[in-house]
Amino acid sequence: MATTIGVCNLSPVFRRDMKSASVKPKRRPSPILKSLAVSTEPASLATATTSFAEKKKKSSDQEGETTTKKIKRLLEVEESEEYCGGKRKSLKDYFEEAKSMMIRSDGDQPRWFTPIECGSEAPADSPLLLYIPGIDGLGLGLIMQQQRLGKIFEICCLHIPVKDRTSFTGLVKVIERKIKSEKNGLGKRPIYLVGESIGSCLALAVAARNPHLDLVLILANPATSYSKSVLQSTITLLQLMPDQTLGVSFMSLMTGDPFKMALDNVVKGLLLQPTVEGLSQNLVAMLSYIPVLADILPKETLLWKLELLRSASAYANARLHAVKAQTLILCSGKDQLLPSQVEGRRLRRAISNCQTRSFNDSGHFLFLEDGVDLVTIIKSAHFYRRGKIFDYISDFIPPSTSELNKLHENIRWFIAVTSPVMLSTLEDGKIVRGLSGIPSEGPVLFVGNHMLLGFELIPMITQFIIEKNILLRGISHPLLFFKMRDGFEGAFDLLRLMGAVPLSASNFYKLLSSKSHVIMYPGGGREALHRKGEEYKLFWPEQSEFVRMAAKFGAKIIPFGAVGEDDVAQLVLDYNDQIKIRFLETLTDDGVNINPRSGLSGEVANQDVHTPICVPKVPGRIYIYFGKPIETTGRKHELRDRNKSHEVYLQVKSEVEQCLAFLKDKREHDPYRNFAVGSLKIIAQVMLVRHSILSPIIKPHVSAFICASF
Template sequence: MAAIGASLSPAASFPVYSCQEPSQTVLKLKAKGIPIMPARFAFSVDRVPETSMTAILPNNGIPSVKVNGEEGTLAEKVKRSENKKDEEEEELNRRSGWRSYVEQSKEIAKPDGGPPRWFSPLESGSRLDKSPLLLFLPGIDGVGLGLTLHHQKLGSIFDVWCLHIPVADRTPFTEFVKIVEKTVRSEHQRLPNRPIYLVGESLGGCLAMAVAAHIPDIDVVLILANPATSFGRSQLQLLTPLMEAMHGPLSLFPPEILSSISGDPLKLLDNLVRGFPLQNTAKELLEDFITFSGSLPVLANILPIETLQWKLKLLKSGSAYVNSRLHAIKAQTLILCSGNDRLLPSQQEGERLCQLLPRCELGKFEGSGHFLFLEGSIDLVTVIKRVSFYRRGKYHDYVLDFLPPTINEAKEEIKANSLINTLTSPVMLSTLEDGTIVKGLAGIPSEGPVLFVGYHMMLGLDLAPLLSGIFMERNILVRVLGHPFLFSRKEMGIVPELSIFDGVKLMGVVPVGPTGFFKLLSSKSHILLYPGGIREAFHRKGEEYKLFWPEQPEFIRMAARFGAKIVPFGTVGEDDIGNLLFDYDDIVKIPPLKSALEDLTKDIPQLRTDVVGELGNQPVHIPGFFPKVPGRFYYYFGKTFETEGRKLELKDREKAHELYLEIKSEVERCLDYLKEKRESDPYRSIISRSLYQATHGFTSEVPTFEI
């Protein structure tokens, strides 16, 4: 990540870079009293040249996995990592966010008499080409290290600057707004086609919103963690009289004495507040600040009583300032709120702001406290990827802006879907080039572009085992072409909360359509297309395993343009895990439900508007699907159809239609084969599978029918 050079007098101990004239406000540091910072902290006003990396990575962006020094599959890597955690994960678990924050704050928090300033927390390195700028606006501490756990991952996709507010600084809120706004305007002028991310926590959240209200004409993206706009409804405002009462006793304990005190710091806090009003409230409100003994001396340096009093005034003025300007905020916004925030009513505030801001999404973290970014369980980059918030242009491009999941992210998604994999014990078959059917996925082409087309089970129940199976066995990330309603964030009443689809977005789902399809083919991806769409996935009674493919072979002609391999497949098993009790025809007979479906249809983008009859678009609905003792899922990938060298031939609609019918027939053949063969599977029932694993080990692979 490109560090940003310091503007210092010669006596300072920092490097001075000779680069272009600074584009933001020049905030020079005084030579006298400047602490020697760790190498990764470089106070900034100038730039050094950026390094870059390719935006679209080979192998669909999945890094090759090596086992014992040799190339290996993801499955081998996952098995190894079950016993030995990834180095990054080990480091994250070994050192808490608080400890890392405190250790790095020891030097940067020392008073130097300077003004507020930006710094880059990273040394020079590689990041994505055309990385957007991310400005971090700190909370009440002002240090600027609130993202310390996230710097490395953020630095691979953003140009990261952090705002540092010295302890003795008394800049009013409105002046902070001007400082940040001036930086945003100058950076926008320098690179007008890239968005600027404002990440703010608590007080920084207020600051980010205030800046966004001032510059509705500039493309900014807000990511706000527990924003302090609810200060007027919190108990934090009660701390002001308490701080005045505690001023005397606390001033008797300079940091040198506090550092020698051993034991539970909460006991020390009990002694300090005993006899003063609100002692129980104060203990609860400040508990997050002192989670371990060694942090208290550093925190005493960061937030002495006078500074804390000033920060509380900033919170009050900032909250009032922003609440009077919410109507002017037009920026794309993501609010992250904690369910266990003792300082602010963050969840209620997040819900309120989402109702008021026009382009707002809400993420809830039920077990988290106020300092969300310092909790090891939270990964900001993963959060951004799950809600498709990363973009390098005016709009998010689901192909060019896609950030492939890391090994750990993929493991977590697979783990989240482990129940359906356990219940259905998927059997996967594929076809080799010579036509031989084999167990496993050896018959799937390794080199893209590859297009999988097949039958879509009820409610898309087949999707998670299919994607995880290919990912685990072949180390291939399949990009799904999904219905637009997966990407809508509107409240849809009878439809489940849309955050349940964030996992498939993390794994690379793309809105179905010619543009996304074209880009995926051009990047040589493995692509999954369900020609039957939601008409197939939300079919009616008696329509199991029936294809609803429209007579439009356009995907054939597009695939031929790039010489893609087309792999038809069938999936069987939905009738073994549940019964369809009431379908769309039953729902529309009930007036209230019919009205709700009509309203829902208006909010969802429509597909196949040019197709009439049964094959046309069907409104999204939730059928009544009653579960039963689980059977088993079966997947069969048929013979591969080559389109390489047939581009001109398949431009002819009749030729394309002939191939289309062949592929459709192959999917139906795969379905018939599986329905027949599963009858001879002795382990089709979960009961028989459980008995087998009880005698052979619960991690053993359960056999199936003879091929």
């Protein structure tokens, strides 16, 4: 597992310095589809002619490349192309490809195809992803997702022709036949079924009929709620409407807000042109595709699909109890076709191994919306695996540049308000501003204190990426990786995306053996969820937990301290208060307390996970100080002795306490600590971003003011 992100010259907003941006890369050939010519089965059904297991071997220059490195390289190439003038496919491409598919005869039998850009880029041990379309049946629903999906999956899409009238059970058999034809060549790799709407019902039916197969279901707005949808009550009205009117109505229902996808696709362009002109041009372009919608779903086909939806919903609902596959339900908040969020909560309870993620501002066709990235969703939920079980080290894919950009966008105001100060210690003991004292090569183990709710992780993770190009891998409470109580699912997706792993000896071993930069909190949840008056108090186990493992791999141990959360949040109801008033809420789905240190005694064993009630305080700075590295190289045999390792453990704890004392003293003399100066720094940052209002003489002074500290 690589310890640093393969991104060069990261600026404070994580974007590359692309000097060749004026040179546009060659665009991939169009259309995106390979020929749909396939062999026809006797039962009027079709499957792909070539099994993924029978594909040609990878070229010799890639044979020695690890899967993780290849995926990272492919993602870097993709992002380089994006910044050099390439772009992600859009809703316009969906209509254009649909139009070209409609022009030529698409036959009358379901068949499988592979998008051209997904043909051969994925590593040899990638899992297979079968896309099952929604009501349109085209198989183009992943057109905006497939460029990135093709880096980590072998992809095959189901195309159901407009004139096809295969029954629901017949379509189920098409999918089952495809799975069986591929399964033997996949070894221990799972098969992913990504379905939308009626495609979700098909995926659920296949999973229920084949509980012995290793399937992973990714379902967007399942049509299992058809009986409660507006479609159920509008069939008579649809029968009376002309095809063109149907096209307009269907386009308006495609999103949560009418034409939302059209607006999303031009939002960047609107910043560079008059708003009315850009909006009108885009709407005209969208309206020009109404005839294409009429070709995709003529009245007789739409009525057939609605009847298919009815039978699909009934079939899938009757068999939900038999679904054992790992399942992720994606629910749109503004789905005007189906009550998707309510249905997502129902399915989550009905399916044993199921999680949900909500997209409150999205419409029915989730994968065709700008800003929705299926790869990020899968990675964040820890749903990407290449074997029987998810491996937190070998299956981890480092965050891409676009994901880091989004992270920065989400936390930039927190960074601006808290104006973090980070100090590190050089080998000669000199304390310096920044992270120059942090070793670039691993393994490195950072050991320190948790602030309230782990606020210190936000600036730490981002600063390590910006300044050192290092991704910190956190060892976290196991609760973050279990099925959460309804309302909390997705709360820790960002930590999972950034490489957090659950606390265990095996995960710790794998991280250090892969020369990672690892961050550990011996105080765990007890420190992150501390009580009133316990700020900066350490709750460490009495016995050593990490020294001997670090010595085994010669890892440098760097103690650190973090202060500042007493300026950020005020505890109103802590654990003790909630116990007294019986207000305590657990976060796990079944109320079980997952305590990674249940065998210990004392305060550190009291790690009941709860939701502290707190309110913001007047913002203040966060300060983090990394002490001098403690070498363990060459001490492997010496530190096998429990007494010797315990001495080093106590030394690390003592130095963490010294780091805290140092910061609490120094921040009292920081002239830039108070809220007024912090507000000025926010304004200065905005001015610096809008550099056109600053003269070349003033800009350096503004930058110096932003970076100023004690």
